[in-house]
Amino acid sequence: MDKEYDIAIIGAGPGGYVAAIRAAQLKKKVLLVEKNKLGGTCTNRGCIPTKFLLQQTKKFNEAKTNKNLEGPINEIKCNWQKVQAEKKQKVAQLVKGIDFLLKKNGVDTIRGEASLSDGKKIVIKEKKEEKAIKVKNVILATGSRPAELPFLKRDGDKIINSADALDLNEIPGRLLVIGAGAIGLEIGTIFQRLGTEVTILEILPQIVPGSDVEICNRLERILKRKGMTIYTRMKIKEVVKSENQVFLKGICLKDNTIFEFGADKVLLAVGRIPASEICKNNSIFLFDKAGFVKVDAYLETKVPGIFAIGDLIGGKLLAHKAFHEGIIAVENAFGSKKRVSDRALPLAVFTEPEFSSVGLTEQEAKKKHGKVKIGVFSLQANGRALTMGSQDGMVKVIADEDKRIVGAHILAPNASELMPEMTMAVEKKLMLQDIASLIHIHPTLSEALMEAAMNAENKAIHTLS
Numbered sequence: 001m002d003k004e005y006d007i008a009i010i011g012a013g014p015g016g017y018v019a020a021i022r023a024a025q026l027k028k029k030v031l032l033v034e035k036n037k038l039g040g041t042c043t044n045r046g047c048i049p050t051k052f053l054l055q056q057t058k059k060f061n062e063a064k065t066n067k068n069l070e071g072p073i074n075e076i077k078c079n080w081q082k083v084q085a086e087k088k089q090k091v092a093q094l095v096k097g098i099d100f101l102l103k104k105n106g107v108d109t110i111r112g113e114a115s116l117s118d119g120k121k122i123v124i125k126e127k128k129e130e131k132a133i134k135v136k137n138v139i140l141a142t143g144s145r146p147a148e149l150p151f152l153k154r155d156g157d158k159i160i161n162s163a164d165a166l167d168l169n170e171i172p173g174r175l176l177v178i179g180a181g182a183i184g185l186e187i188g189t190i191f192q193r194l195g196t197e198v199t200i201l202e203i204l205p206q207i208v209p210g211s212d213v214e215i216c217n218r219l220e221r222i223l224k225r226k227g228m229t230i231y232t233r234m235k236i237k238e239v240v241k242s243e244n245q246v247f248l249k250g251i252c253l254k255d256n257t258i259f260e261f262g263a264d265k266v267l268l269a270v271g272r273i274p275a276s277e278i279c280k281n282n283s284i285f286l287f288d289k290a291g292f293v294k295v296d297a298y299l300e301t302k303v304p305g306i307f308a309i310g311d312l313i314g315g316k317l318l319a320h321k322a323f324h325e326g327i328i329a330v331e332n333a334f335g336s337k338k339r340v341s342d343r344a345l346p347l348a349v350f351t352e353p354e355f356s357s358v359g360l361t362e363q364e365a366k367k368k369h370g371k372v373k374i375g376v377f378s379l380q381a382n383g384r385a386l387t388m389g390s391q392d393g394m395v396k397v398i399a400d401e402d403k404r405i406v407g408a409h410i411l412a413p414n415a416s417e418l419m420p421e422m423t424m425a426v427e428k429k430l431m432l433q434d435i436a437s438l439i440h441i442h443p444t445l446s447e448a449l450m451e452a453a454m455n456a457e458n459k460a461i462h463t464l465s
Contacts, residue, residue: 004134005031007333008122010114010278011141013040015310015322015329017098019139022330024105031133032107033114033124038098040143042319044091045163050186052087053166054350057193078194080171087166116282120305137305137333140279140293141326144272144311149178152239152268158246159239159266162187172196174263176248180207180230182349184269185223189351192228199261201234201248208349212361212409215396219355219411222392226352234259239266274312290314297339299329307333315342344427348416353393356415359407359426362398369400373432375456379412381463382451383443388413395452397422403432403457412445421449432456 007023009016012034020032037044060078063069102109112126122133146161148154154161160168165187171194177184180202192198202209206216207223207230220230233253240247247262274292279285284303286294292314299307307329310322321342328338346358365372379385379393393411400406408422425435435453440446451460458465 003029005029005108005136007031007137007139007330008033008114008133008135009139009141009326010034010122011040011143011310011312012036012038012098012109013141013143013310013322014042014319015326016040016139016141017102017326018323019141019309019326019330020107021101021105022327023333024107026330026334028334030105030107031122031135032102032109033112033122034109035111035113037095038102038109039091039095041145041163042322043094043098045166047319048091048094049087049166050162050190051350052090053083053190054186056083056086057190058352061193078171080194081169084167084169115278116306138307139326139329139333140301140306140308140312141310141322142275142278142312143322144274144317146268147271147273148268149236149270152178152236152266154268158241158264159268161268165191165265165267168265172264174265175199176201176246176261176263176266177269178236178248178266179269179271180204180232181209181269181271182347184267185349185351187267187269188228189223192226197229197263198227199229199263200231201236201250201261202230202232203235203253205232207232208355210361211347211355211357212396212407213363215355215357215394215409215411218392218394219349219351219353222353222411223351231259272311272317274314276312279308279312288314298332298337299325299340300332305333316345316347318345318347321345344423346416346419346423348419350416353390353412354415355409355411356419357407357409358419358423359405360398361407361409362396365398365400365406369406371401372406373399373401373403373456375399375432375452375454375460377448377451377455377460377463379445379448382445382448384445384447385412387443395448397432397435397449397452397456399432399456404429405432405435405453408449408452410449412448414445418446418449421446 006028008031009019010033023030112124115123117123162183174197177188177200188198208216236250238249245262249260293308309325309329311317348356375397377395379391385391390413396409398407405425432453440450454460
């Protein structure tokens with residue numbers, strides 16, 4: 001590999017391998033460097049394993065709780081070892097698919113650790129050898145890793161992170177989860193369905209911090225009804241380990257009372273930090289207070305021709321954000337001037353029901369636009385939700401005074417699958433009437449989007465406006 005490359009991508013997570021394929025489509029000479037596994041954390045130790053375990057435990061839970069089934073329901077068991085084995089097979093299948101696509105697109109891949117030297121020269125440590133490669137453009141896509149607390153560090157046994165939790169050989173009897181964001185709630189859901197006593201502690205006033213308060217409060221009530229214990233405004237100050245248990249001690253910020261909880265394991269779900277070593281060893285880059293690499297609106301760093309994407313640059317740490325940024329960064333590297341914006345960046349939390357959101361919350365919309373129009377629709381009035389036995393959720397659509405949609409929040413089965421319509425609405429600045437007048441298939445959950453948009457103008461059919 002002595003040739004000069006048009007572009008080198010460092011990191012083969014979601015944004016990295018997508019960037020590599022897009023560059024190859026543009027007929028560029030592409031080098032992809034990854035010291036770990038293709039697909040990155042998302043495919044190997046995050047998104048994909050989590051969703052597989054959520055799907056398997058959902059089936060198990062439905063079988064145990066379906067009131068219309070007869071027979072020895074208590075004899076139904078989850079073969080956790082088989083589940084874990086199949087999870088590994090699914091991950092391996094996806095990684096193999098990524099490798100196939102990279103090879104077929106002509107991307108050169110090196111397994112090694114990269115560093116930057118003299119501008120756009122990359123030094124790669126591969127086994128015991130080092131090689132320097134000249135490139136014209138660089139995209140940094142090194143991602144992030146689980147954060148820890150100053151007084152509470154992962155030990156891989158009693159104190160675990162998300163990757164550890166997804167690979168547990170045994171189902172814990174009691175699990176303490178620190179953090180009520182997406183990771184904490186999803187892993188908590190997996191084990192709660194399996195019979196684990198799950199307690200979630202969050203220091204902020206609501207679960208899924210930063211999201212719409214009304215929707216998140218309802219989700220919290222639903223999760224509690226399903227058997228999960230959740231406490232907010234809980235500040236942990238001390239951890240005590242015994243031979244078989246671990247105890248967390250602290251203070252409840254609501255009333256200044258002291259708390260103590262014990263469990264077999266503690267899951268650290270307190271966010272993620274950037275894997276920015278490649279940049280921190282080089283004074284040419286700028287960082288924000290949290291250590292994320294600063295880029296401009298075109299994803300270019302302070303150094304011309306060096307771009308950064310995904311978790312490395314902060315914002316919402318989402319795989320689909322990295323996908324999107326990978327494509328934009330490549331195209332900008334070769335002459336485009338496409339700006340990035342998170343105005344229509346959707347997110348999803350794969351609890352039951354799922355929570356998905358895009359655009360402004362009610363609080364943000366009122367602060368930005370003053371007068372707003374809000375339409376809500378309860379799934380209690382949605383025929384499809386009733387047939388599924390999943391009528392606890394709701395849809396909330398937010399528009400400005402001119403009736404232009406600025407935000408949407410869905411609490412429903414498959415909310416993540418419903419969200420693209422509302423993402424399009426926010427991105428393209430559609431009006432309430434654009435959604436309200438669109439014919440939606442009956443009976444489907446998607447009708448709730450139409451009804452919520454209609455409700456914002458007091459025109460809903462299946463609920464009182």
